[in-house]
C-alpha cells in the first residue's frame with residue numbers, strides 16, 4: 001500500500017513549480033496514486049449550474065462576459081424569481097445532478113437581496129440537493145445568513161496567482177477575496193475556490209494560485225479549475241491557445257496538493273475533446289458541471305457527458321452527505337442514462353465563473 005498522503009498547508013512555491021516540471025507520465029502516475037487513496041477513481045460528482053442573475057456586473061474581470069465594462073452582447077437580466085430557480089433545481093435533480101449551484105453577477109449581494117437568495121437556498125435544499133452559491137464578496141453577517149439558511153458551499157475563486165492578479169482584475173484585491181473565503185469558513189460553510197488557466201499566466205503563476213489554495217488553513221472542499229473561454233468583447237478574447245497538457249498538469253498538481261478536495265473540471269469543457277477530459281479525470285479531476293451552459297459559456301450537453309461516462313465506465317457520485325438510499329441512487333443513475341434520449345437543458349443563460 002502506498003503511504004497515505006497528508007494534507008499539507010505549508011507548500012513552498014519552488015516545490016510546486018518542481019511538480020509542474022515533473023515528467024508528464026510521472027506526474028500523472030503520482031496524481032492518480034494520490035487520487036486513489038481518497039476517492040473512488042471511477043466516480044465523478046455531478047453539479048448543475050444556474051445563473052440566477054445575469055450580466056451588468058460592475059467588476060472588471062478581464063475574462064468575464066458579464067462585466068458591464070465589455071461589450072459582449074450579453075443581455076442583462078434581473079434576479080430570477082425564487083420559484084423559477086426551484087423549478088430549474090427540480091429539473092436538474094431529475095437529470096441526475098446532486099448539487100445545484102446558483103450564481104449571480106454581483107460585486108457583492110445587497111442586503112435587500114438576501115431574503116430572496118436565502119429562500120432559494122432553503123427551497124432547493126428541501127428538494128434533497130446540495131446547494132452552492134456564488135454571489136461575490138460577502139460581509140460577515142451575509143455569510144452567516146447563508147450558512148443559517150443551510151447553504152452547503154460558497155464559491156469564490158482566487159482566479160490566479162497574487163502576482164498575476166493585477167493583470168486580470170483591478171476592482172477588488174486579492175486580499176478582498178481571501179477575506180471573503182475566511183468569512184465563509186468561519187460561518188461553517190464549505191468552500192469552493194479555484195482559478196482559471198490560460199489567461200496568459202505562466203507555470204509559476206499556476207503554482208502560485210495552487211499554493212494559495214493549498215496553504216489556506218483548511219483546503220477548499222471543492223477546487224474548480226477552469227480553462228479560459230475566450231469570449232469576444234472581453235480583453236482576453238485574443239489570448240493565445242493554451243497547451244492542453246499545461247491544463248492537465250494544473251489538475252494533477254491540484255490533486256497532489258489537495259488530496260481530499262474535489263477537483264472540478266469547470267469552464268472550458270466545451271473546448272475539450274473526450275480524450276482530454278478522460279486525461280483530466282486520470283489526473284484527479286472528479287467533479288463536473290453538466291447542462292447546456294456553464295453560466296455564460298457553452299458547456300457540453302448533458303447527454304454527451306453521459307455518453308462519455310458510459311464510454312469510460314464512470315459513475316456519477318452518490319450524494320455524499322445524506323443519501324444512503326440505494327433506490328434513490330438507482331433513480332439518479334437511470335435519469336442520467338435517459339439523457340441520451342431526452343435533451344435536457346437547464347438554460348442557465350449567463351453569469352460567471354470567477355466570483
Ligand code: SF4
Nearest residue numbers: 057061064105352354
Ligand atoms: S467574474 Fe464575477 S465579479 Fe468578475 S465581472 Fe464576472 S460576474 Fe462580475
